[in-house]
Amino acid sequence: MKEIRICWQPNVVHDHDYDDRLRHCGGWKTLDRELLRNMQVLRDAANQVYGAGSHWLETRSMTRGADRSADGPSQAPTATTPGDASEKPRDETAS
Structure with a gap:
């Protein structure tokens, strides 16, 4: 299984920035097709x-016993191509 989150440049300020852990990225959510489209x-x-x-x-890939905090990685996250409406989650570390 995979997880997904949205991130933004440090100079972007949202009205709802209230938690330092979420200052530049949202929390991790379990990835499914509907969530991917929404994100x-x-x-x-x-x-x-x-x-x-x-x-x-x-x-990122979900692993058993992984850190489930909003900013704790279970594995190194991989960025997807910004603005590509046809993107699919991908692991750029795979060869």
């Missing part, structure tokens, strides 16, 4: 408001 729409809209490349999606 892509969110990312695309945010990039229109804040500028191209200001927001992107990251995915």
Whole structure:
């Protein structure tokens, strides 16, 4: 299984920035097709408001016993291509 979150450049300030752990990335969510579509729409809209490349999606593999905190990685996250509406979660570390 995979997880996904949205991240943004440090210079982007959202009205709802209230938790230091979430200052530059949202929390990890279990990835499914509907969530992926929703996150892509969110990312695309945010990039229109804040500028191209200001927001992107990251995915990671879920592992048993992984740190489930909002910012704790279970494995190194991989960024997906910003603005690519046809993107699928991918592991850029795979050869």
